[in-house]
Amino acid sequence: MSWGYDSGFLRAGLELPVASVETVLLDYTHFSVRLRPDRKLAAIVGVNINGRELDPLAREGTWHFDPRVPKEQQAGPEVYKNNAFDRGHLVRRLDPVWGDAVTAKKANQDTFAFTNAAPQIDDFNQGKELWVGLEDHVLGHADTFDARLSVFTGPVFRDDDPPYRGVQVPRKFWKIAAWTNDAELGAVGFVVDQTSLLDKVELEKATRRRLLEDEPPPLGPFRTFQVPIQDIADLTGLPLDGLVDADRLARGQRALGEKPKAVYLESADQIRL
Structure with a gap:
């Protein structure tokens, strides 16, 4: 059984980026989480996907705290109770579900740890469908080579x-x-924005007023954009140098004499690989 994100999974080798703030590294079956205790959420998750061995297990799993971390450092069920927030899987449920039957079943259950969840508004519409389908599209491209992906979220x-x-x-x-x-x-990078949908949840009054006064978010409500990976590095402060160098979008735009910029996606076919 493979335990944790494997930096040697791809032939080129790829380390799990390290956040500049304090995190706790948690290894699971075929994936790892760097948890930010101060935010009670993951700063980054990394998963290895073997497309040729994926097991399409039914959606069965029980959300649970990770016993290796104090419960008060995890965003638990109270965050998601009686509201419009989904427990949004950061490592997509089926991504690490590959290998023999025992390993696949363990990986499926591991994705239901609260350390792998984040509050996401349930009303994603097409944006959510496209967001979760991005890896399928890229995996189809990778299948030409070795049918393997390493995905960070x-x-x-x-x-x-x-x-x-x-x-x-x-x-x-x-x-x-x-x-x-x-x-x-x-490599390819993507961003979605849920700012304009947060009014579905009863936020604190001062927060609600400030959000309404803000200019509309540039990406729109759960619209999906392919973005230069350098933009993600700038937004997160994560060291993504190797991934920035491998960015197919930025490389293609520069080849055309263009400055790297975000591209709005209405379908996976628009992804620039």
Whole structure:
């Protein structure tokens, strides 16, 4: 059984980025979480996906605290009770579910740890469908080579994120998918924004007023954008140098004499690989 994110999973090698703030590294089956205890949420998660061995297990799992971390450092069930927040899987449930039957079942249950969840408004519409389908599309591309992906996901933390039941709710989330072609690393990055949907939850009055006074978010409500990975590095403060160098979007735009910029996606076919 493979335990934790494996930096050697891709032929080019790829380490799990380390946040500049204090985090706790938690290894699970085929994935790892760097938890920020001060935010009660993951700063980054990394998962290895073996597309040729994926096991399409039914959605069965029990949300649970990770006993290795004090409960008060995890955003638990009280954050999600009787409101519009979903327990949003950061490592997508089926991503680490591969290998033999025992390993796949363990990986499935591991994804239901509260350390792998973040509060996301339930009303994603097409944006959510596209967001969760990005890896499938990139995996199809990777299948030409070795059918393997390493995927990183996390929230964009800001000091003024709105407080709710003891947790500051992230407005934006990001995802990076990486693969290798003859040992050359390729990567693509994506961002979604839930700011304008947060009025579905009874936030503190001062917070609600401030959000309403803010200019509309540039990305729109759960619209999905492919973005230069450098933008994700700037937003998160994570060291993503190797992934920035491997960014297929930025490389293609520079080849056309363009400055790297975000591209709004209405379908997965628009992803620039």
